[in-house]
Amino acid sequence: MLPQQFLNETAEEVVAPDETSNQTNPTGRVADVTLLAPRAAQMRRIFAEAECDLPFRRGNAFKGMLTFTDNAEEPIHRWFYYKEGYSRRLVKQVLNLYSPPPEYPAVLDPFCGAGTTLLEAQAHSYPAVGVELNPFAAFLSQVKTSWNKINPEQLARTLDNVLVKAKNTNTNLPELTTLHNTDYFPHRNAHKWFNLKDAILQRRCAPEVKNALLLALASTLEDISRLHKDGRLLRYLTRDVISPREALRCRVEEMISDLQVMADKPSGSVSVFRGDARHLEKVFNGHKPPKFGTILYSPPYLNNFDYSEIYKCELWLLGMLNSYDQWRRLRQSTFRSHPSCRFDSTSYLKDNSALREVYRLVEQAARCPNIGNGAQETLPDVLRGYFDDVAMTLQEQIKLLAPGGHIICVVGNSKHGALHISTDTLIAKTGKALGLNLVEIYVGKYRYSRKEKKHKLRESVVVFRKSDDV
Numbered sequence: 001m002l003p004q005q006f007l008n009e010t011a012e013e014v015v016a017p018d019e020t021s022n023q024t025n026p027t028g029r030v031a032d033v034t035l036l037a038p039r040a041a042q043m044r045r046i047f048a049e050a051e052c053d054l055p056f057r058r059g060n061a062f063k064g065m066l067t068f069t070d071n072a073e074e075p076i077h078r079w080f081y082y083k084e085g086y087s088r089r090l091v092k093q094v095l096n097l098y099s100p101p102p103e104y105p106a107v108l109d110p111f112c113g114a115g116t117t118l119l120e121a122q123a124h125s126y127p128a129v130g131v132e133l134n135p136f137a138a139f140l141s142q143v144k145t146s147w148n149k150i151n152p153e154q155l156a157r158t159l160d161n162v163l164v165k166a167k168n169t170n171t172n173l174p175e176l177t178t179l180h181n182t183d184y185f186p187h188r189n190a191h192k193w194f195n196l197k198d199a200i201l202q203r204r205c206a207p208e209v210k211n212a213l214l215l216a217l218a219s220t221l222e223d224i225s226r227l228h229k230d231g232r233l234l235r236y237l238t239r240d241v242i243s244p245r246e247a248l249r250c251r252v253e254e255m256i257s258d259l260q261v262m263a264d265k266p267s268g269s270v271s272v273f274r275g276d277a278r279h280l281e282k283v284f285n286g287h288k289p290p291k292f293g294t295i296l297y298s299p300p301y302l303n304n305f306d307y308s309e310i311y312k313c314e315l316w317l318l319g320m321l322n323s324y325d326q327w328r329r330l331r332q333s334t335f336r337s338h339p340s341c342r343f344d345s346t347s348y349l350k351d352n353s354a355l356r357e358v359y360r361l362v363e364q365a366a367r368c369p370n371i372g373n374g375a376q377e378t379l380p381d382v383l384r385g386y387f388d389d390v391a392m393t394l395q396e397q398i399k400l401l402a403p404g405g406h407i408i409c410v411v412g413n414s415k416h417g418a419l420h421i422s423t424d425t426l427i428a429k430t431g432k433a434l435g436l437n438l439v440e441i442y443v444g445k446y447r448y449s450r451k452e453k454k455h456k457l458r459e460s461v462v463v464f465r466k467s468d469d470v
């Protein structure tokens with residue numbers, strides 16, 4: 001039952017061309033809220049109502065673990081600062097609380113980003129599999145989880161060689177205009193960056209060593225340029241920069257010292273696949289994956305963040321993008337969490353009767369008028385696409401999840417103009433509707449919305465379990 005205060009508010013607009021009635025019943029209550037386009041404040045109450053019977057839990061179990069920050073001090077994890085990742089301590093905690101059943105030890109992260117889940121699973125000797133759509137992030141995960149194949153002496157020797165052989169000439173920089181901007185890259189640093197890349201590619205050495213050097217070089221972007229990754233943007237900051245040679249040397253020395261520290265540490269097997277978490281069967285095409293005891297991940301948040309934009313310099317440096325057309329295609333293949341391109345529309349929620357409640361909630365939010373802040377135009381399609389993608393990925397994961405296994409999804413809620421979206425609630429309801437048992441929604445932290453500091457947004461760990469008898 002909706003709270004009285006909500007029921008007394010009038011809906012601003014009726015927009016449901018495909019629905020036939022918009023009746024109020026004799027008590028004056030709205031008979032079917034899906035027929036209305038509620039205002040943002042009403043939508044907040046609709047979410048509150050939808051959450052009433054969900055197993056929310058608060059506590060310190062995941063305190064300080066929802067950001068990448070403390071990985072910056074950890075061997076291997078610190079090889080690239082992946083702002084959107086979570087802490088390795090979160091993975092450790094999850095493997096403690098919801099460990100894979102002994103007969104199904106494998107761990108899957110279908111949005112593996114910087115490989116945090118994979119590295120920590122590896123450290124606990126669980127076999128791990130990662131899937132990642134962004135070629136740079138997939139490379140990053142691959143290089144980090146291959147640390148045990150990198151010979152530190154060969155790495156040091158090859159670095160010396162690269163520094164001797166690297167030319168200092170003007171190269172043909174790729175098309176990407178950012179690389180041509182001398183305010184962003186002073187002292188011809190873009191050219192020097194590419195000179196080092198050419199020298200690395202020309203060395204004869206083990207592929208793991210070559211890849212480690214390329215990763216080290218990619219990780220120097222913010223040392224050698226005035227670009228700073230800030231939320232969904234690359235921001236220009238006036239600051240001093242260091243030379244690419246110096247930056248590369250520092251990064252590789254850090255790698256060598258980590259490899260020495262890690263020398264005797266356990267390392268389970270890891271495979272990284274570049275592909276789309278919405279189509280896992282296609283990703284594993286030809287490689288029959290095991291049933292996974294634990295599936296742990298954080299999907300892109302509904303925060304307009306486009307990973308192909310924020311990692312564009314690394315993608316172009318490493319030759320993973322060579323034209324604007326390739327870049328557009330990469331964008332279009334990502335999870336639909338941002339409005340930076342036009343995506344094909346789908347009707348996964350709409351067509352699945354089990355997902356009716358989720359569909360209605362998403363539709364109501366998408367039809368919310370006057371939310372302001374420029375979100376009105378782009379948000380409706382992003383919302384529909386995002387929650388279709390959430391449902392598709394959960395469906396794929398369920399196929400690969402072992403009986404008695406867990407799916408753990410780390411996600412943050414968001415605010416768009418005046419409209420608050422309870423993504424954790426919608427994911428919890430989607431999983432339940434698809435047949436999973438919802439164990440709990442652990443509220444890991446509250447953060448503030450970027451624009452309105454007073455508004456707190458939940459970041460949660462949504463935990464599902466598959467029945468033993470499925």
Ligand SMILES: C[S@@+](CC[C@H](N)C(=O)[O-])C[C@H]1O[C@@H](n2cnc3c(N)ncnc32)[C@H](O)[C@@H]1O
Pocket residue numbers: 082084085086087110111112113114115116117131132133134137275276277278297298299300301307333334335
């Ligand atoms: C929140 S980040 C994951 C970070 C990761 N948990 C870590 O700690 O490094 C989400 C990742 O999903 C990736 N991604 C976006 N669309 C995808 C898709 N369709 N399939 C697989 N990965 C995708 C992004 O490139 C990004 O690396």
